[in-house]
Amino acid sequence: MTSRVSEYIDALLAAPGLGGQVAHHRVLQGGAARYADPARPLPKALRAVLAARGIERLYSHQAEALNLARSGRDVVVATPTASGKTLTYNLPVLEQCLADPGSRALYLFPLKALARDQLKGFQELTALLPPQALRTSGGLPPAAAIYDGDTTPHFRRKIRDNPPNVLLTNPDMLHLSLLPNHEKWAEVFANLTHVVVDEVHTYRGVMGSHMAMVFRRLLRICRAWGANPVFLFCSATVGNPAQLCQRLTGRDVTDVTRTGAGTSSRHMVFLNPLEGEARAVIQLLRSALARNLRTIVYARSRKLTELLSLWVQEQSGSYRERISAYRAGFLPEERRGIEQRMASGELLAVISTSALELGIDIGGLDLCILAGYPGSVMATLQRGGRVGRAGQESAVVLVAGEDALDQHFMRHPDDFFSRPPEDAVLNPFNPAILDRHLECAAAEMELRPGEPFLQEQPMQQAVHSMLALGRLFEVVRERSGGDGSPETIVTGIVGRRKRPHRNVDLRGAGRSMHIQDRDTNKEIGTVDQHRACKETHPGAVYLHRGAPWLVDDLDLDAGVVTAHRQSVGWYTRVRGSKTTEILEVEQETVICGTRVHLGRLRVTEEITGYEKRSVRGGRMLGLVPLDLPPMVFETEGIWFLIPDELRRDCEDEYLHFMGGIHALEHAAIGILPLLVLTDRNDLGGISTPMHPQVGGSAVFIYDGLPGGAGLSRQAFAKAEELLRSTHQTIAGCECELGCPSCVHSPKCGSGNRPMDKAAALFLSARLLDRPAPPPAPRIAAQPKEETMPVVDPKRFGVLDIETRRSAQEVGGWNRAKLMGVSIAVLYDSAEDRFFDYEEHQIGELVQHLQTLDLTIGFNILKFDYSVLTGLSDFPFHTLPTLDLLVHVHNRLGYRVKLDNLAQATLSAAKSADGLQALQWWKEGRLDLITEYCRQDVAVTRDLYLHGREHRHVFFTNKAKQTVRLPVEW
Known part of the structure; x- marks a missing residue:
């Protein structure tokens, strides 16, 4: 019998309009499960629990992870969604709790909703434990509780005074509450046997840099209380799970990556729409609703999420009450209500950003529509894995946008299916982040010279620098020297403030800005400080749950955005300019006919105004100037030198050289996520016909947040592949003058001007064919800012x-x-x-x-x-x-x-x-x-x-x- 999903796909392929726009369709066949027994049988009580859940044997990856955890080794399980990863940490933790009721475990989840799901799952398991297994604990099963921002003060005190066996929390609470108050949590830290870290692949980039410090601080506190817990990580299928976890903790981690779980068949459809992704998504969603298919739509941006939701409110007819938007900016109570309605079946479809990419339980879904390529193979698999979890046939439809990556896979679908998941990258010692966490560590417990926490070289260098700057201070005492004279010895290091933690935002882009209703002062949502100048500047249109709000004021000092509800027919996009200084050259190499450098940069970005564009068609309605403070930050980046003879040759061909290198910059940034696990919004770029430090033309690509996230380092290692892929993208696009599929950028501060696709094609071809350049003089890096020498006054x-x-x-x-x-x-x-x-x-x-x-x-x-x-x-x-x-x-x-x-x-x-x-x-x-x-x-x-x-x-x-x-x- 044909399933509803097969009927839907057959109808799509046969549709007069959309059917002809399908670039590729294939069915990924399901596979049988593989089982294994652990090296040592589970206790009878846990075998009884599994039997009561209908589980006769463990999947092979579950058994392997259990063996590693029992042996005291840190382990990361990186298998597809719905493969039973929860048991890989609940089983060893429950076994420990049954053996020693005084033991404690810490579970970390990036979202509160995940913690609630896991608490429910843990309690369902412990409720099945037979009474005879609970004799050593007074007849009570292992307890678990959530400690997060939604926990009331009363229950916070109860949990601190009588901590459960399993404490479920999130990185923010660990950073802001548990570590600074570790004396109050002595019973937990002194008896901590396991630390569970779910969805560890989300701890990359800038947040990964923060978490690398949080985990090191956690291990430091554990050592102080005499504990050495085993880390149990769970991850989506990234390319380097063990390396990622090693960078996060500084410890050796063993990976388990081969799944034993069975899979059902899944349709994969690549659709390249003629009239824009939003229109195609709406058609696909309307058809899915008509067939009663439970659907999730992933949009790449908050704005597209809200625009699709706006259509739902205006044109979805009888389905209007059964569809909802979902994104991170919603208030907690809004998100929780949507999750509950989706899990219960009351909602038939949800339109989400990446906020629902993680394993929140919203029931069994049939169809996943991706409004644009998510930016990585990993994210595509993760989002697509939300469907078919109940073992039924499912489908994933990728609706291409105009971006270079989308169009690349529309032209080369086999490339997607042959690609392994990307590596997750982070810089564990991001200097913009490391210093602030050292202040936190010093406030938690006096730093001791020679302690393990300070053994890594970047930590020692940072401490030395912070002591010189007066951000850390040495605690000293006097003792008698060998000759009897007094000498001063350093006994520890302390910080300036008792509680510096609240000045550290783990999301990495500064503190959160609160968006308030001008008329009622009620909070509408939040936006981080790094995005505030671009998304909530005065005059910006801010969309929340399909409703447009016009921003009245942005107060960066107070951390408040004021807006009022107003229906408008336009959206806004910022304009600006950027400059960069080379602070340090770390590496350089020769690829094809040019030189590529990796180094530290200082970027100055100024928002000079914003465009007003019509919602219908994107027509420019006006350009409004803005007066905002410049954003200055240091980061890591790479830069390609464009030889001067190529500039002359380009101009001799009557091509626009500046337009050419500008187009090269855009095309390279657009295609870089093919090689590095990132989004183009995490990257920045500058193209300049004359950079004073290189003495000529250059194209810069850099990590878009302070300190860098390790993206540029990975790009540097793949510089030649990046240049070749960039050329292929430009050459393979069918447009004549340039478009978003090759050289236009949706976030260009100069409105994609000047832009010359032909010049970019000429330059990239010449760079690939040109012989290696001769040795060049070393680039003069910008001198570091030194303090002025102190001059002793004569009088x-x-x-x-x-x-x-x-x-x-x-x-x-x-x-x-x-x-x-x-x-x-x-x-x-x-x-x-x-x-x-x-x-x-x-x-x-x-x-x-x-x-x-x-x-x-x-x-x-x-x-x-x-x-x-x-x-x-x-x-x-x-x-x-x-x-x-x-x-x-x-x-x-x-x-x-x-x-x-x-x-x-x-x-x-x-x-x-x-x-x-x-x-x-x-x-x-x-x-x-x-x-x-x-x-x-x-x-x-x-x-x-x-x-x-x-x-x-x-x-x-x-x-x-x-x-x-x-x-x-």
Whole structure:
């Protein structure tokens, strides 16, 4: 009997319109399951649980993973969706809990919905445990609980006070709550036997860099509590699962990649629409709804998701209430409701971004429609794996967009099916991320020189740099040296702040911006800071659940976007410009007729305005200027040199050279995801006819987020393949003048101008045919920014004043000029003596100050100079001044008293305080005030001299530790 899915595919192939647009159709035949027994039989209780679930034997990959986990080895299972990966970690964890009810496991999921699914699954398993297996635990099955942002404060306390055997959470809660408060979670960390990391393939790129540090911090805390847990990873079918997990943790990980699960047959259809992907998707979805097929539509962007949802609201008729959009920007309660309605069957179709790519349980689906190639073989398999999970026949329809990759596979479908899944890449020591996590680690627990956490070379280099910059500080103590003299030894390293964690966004592009309704102040959704200037600038059209919102204001400092609901017939796209500096050249190579370099870049991107384009047809309606701060970041990139003779040859052929290299840049970025697991939106590019550092023309391609994600490094290793694929893409496109399938980019800041496809084809062909260039002089990298050398003044003075009246008496510190002067003491280094000035002698003091190369004080800028302005018209702020308090505050981020610094650095202390000096003034004891003021000046002078000689001073922090503070004065 023909299934509904087969009927749907037959109707599609026979359709007068869409049928002729099908570029390829094949049926992937299902396969039989392969089973195996673990090396050691499972306990009877767990065998009973599996039998109750109808599982007689384990799949071969489940048995292999169980063997590895039992032996204490870290393991990653990378098999297709619906292959039973959950059992690969639940079985060893349950076995451990039955053997030792005091053991604990930590489960990490990238989405809250996944944690809820897994909690339900875990509890269903434990409910099947026979009573006799629970004798050692008092008759209670192993407990599990979710600890995330939705957990109420009451239940958070209960979970902390009585932690379950299995704690399910997410990376953000691990980073923000568990690790900073590890003392409160001592029972978990001291007894932690397993760490489960689901959907580990999502931890790549910038988030992967963050997670590499989070996992290292987790292992550090575990070591401190005496635990060494086994890591159990689950992943989609990436090309390098073991390498990915090794980079994330710094530990050896064994992979299990050959699935034993059976599969059902699946139709794969590649459709190349004539009238745009959105129209074709709507036709396919309408037909699926008519056949009652449970369908998921994946759109590549939030905007397309919302545009498709808009069609649903306007034209889907009776199906309107059975279709919904789904994306990450929705509020948690919105997403949860959609998931529940989909799982129950109330919803027949859902239109989603990648947010539903992961293994959230939304029931058994029949059809997956991909609105555009997802950007990788891995993502295509992962999204397609959401259908047919119940063992029924299923179908995946890939509707091509205009992008180069989409069109490549429409022309070469066999290339898709022959390609292995791509490697997942990340930079575990991204410098833009590493420093912030070191601050977090130092706040969690004092860093110790030589501890395992700091053994990797990049960690040591980062700590050294942060100590020099005053972002980390050495804790010191004195001991007797071999000759009996005191010597200072470093006992640890601490940070500036007690809780730096909230300033670290694991999603990597800055903090989240909250989008609010202008009229009600109700939150509409969120957007990360890196995308905010491009997607929620003033005037932008922001789509949420099919409804258009017009952005009124973007407040980057406050982290708030304000918008109001308004129906408009246009969408917006930003325009801008970019420049780049080469900071460091790491590698270079010769490919074909040119040189390619890999290095560190500084990119400056300016958003100068935005286009208003009609929703119907994309016609330009206007260009509106914007005034936004430039985005400046350092990253990794590669660049191809374009020899000057090729420029001349190009111009001799009357081709537009700048348009040619611009087209080459676009085509290379568009085709690069064929070679590297990324999306073109993760990449940036700049083409320049004259770059001063290379002395000629160059095409730059770089990682689009601060610090780099490792994408450019992988691209550098495949530079020749990239150049050849770029040429083939341009040459193979049937357009005459250039189009989105070859050289146009949907995110070009200059509106794809200038653009010359013929010039790009000419240049790429010549580069491939040209002989290798001769050796070239080394590129002059941009010099690193160095701090200005500290010049010791020949004659300096140290000033301190005592007042006649208190701040309370004059009406506040802002009226300091009314406080008067009882005595002002100035130490002059040229005379090596103190000078005393009473209030009637302030004119003489001013003359003395003007003879100095530098005036030094402690809070001199805000206090001493303010008091003196009430007695003199002289502009004291024009004097060369060093305020030690300001310098220390800038280093630490908070104020430290002079007495604290003096005692820790000089073993000296103040003899009195300001209140005592005021009382002496009332008693007429100017002699005592002068003596006290002179001592303050002497202490300030000696503190300055110590810092000048040793380049550091000491202070005592709130933990009563003596900390070394680097200074430059």
